[in-house]
Amino acid sequence: MLSDRDRDRLLAVSGRRTFARNEIVFHEGEPGETLHIVRSGRLAVRVTSTGGDVATLAVLSPGRFFGELALLQEHNTRTATVVALEPTETVTLSRAVFEEARRSHPALVNVVNRLLADTVERLSQALLEAMYLGVDERVARRLVELAEIYRSGAARVVVPITQDDLAGMAGTTRPTANLVLGRLADAGAVRLERGRIEVTDLATLRRHGGLLA
Secondary structure, three states: OOOOOHHHHHHHEEEEEEEOOOEEOOOOOOOOEEEEEEEEEEEEEEEEEOOOEEEEEEOOOOOOEOOOOHHOOEEOOOOOOEEEOOOEEEEEEEEEEEHHHHHOHHHHHHHHHHHHHHHHHHHHHHHHHHOOHHHHHHHHHHHHHHHHHOOOOOOOOEEEEOHHHHHHHHHHOOOHHHHHHHHHHHHOOEHHHHHEEEOOOHHHHHHHOOOOO
């Protein structure tokens, strides 16, 4: 949504961060003032419930972003913990730097508008799924998304995500997710291994998620 000139201006004031596998980018509850755009690697977004349980909300891949509210709120507090699942690099933009750049180049405000629109669209879709889709479909859809993130052209895709992580992403409990995975395994869509899930038939998995082939 930016011209080449405005994109170059934005990148010129951006920083770079690198993170090792399992390194925390930031913790839930910390002050936040920086937007991150994933350049390489994958990260998990996790939250802690009032009971102390940790749930994974999403896995972010290159091109995705997080921490966008830091560009809008002067005293922003991080609403989730983000951890690198593998060696990762992000492009960073602080609120102070963005505000200074925006004053000189008003078109950069389109960046924030687009980020907010993307966030609202994802949240709306998640709400609709939680209200109207059964747990089998939600689990299958999250696996389809993960398979797209981790696929490298092969027919079979290994997703290095635990059943606990998948349950959090699907908005269910681990025992329920385990039952659904068992049904998907019986259908030949997945193979279950310790600490990871192998997607063996993506077309079948998509059908179980109610998605078009």
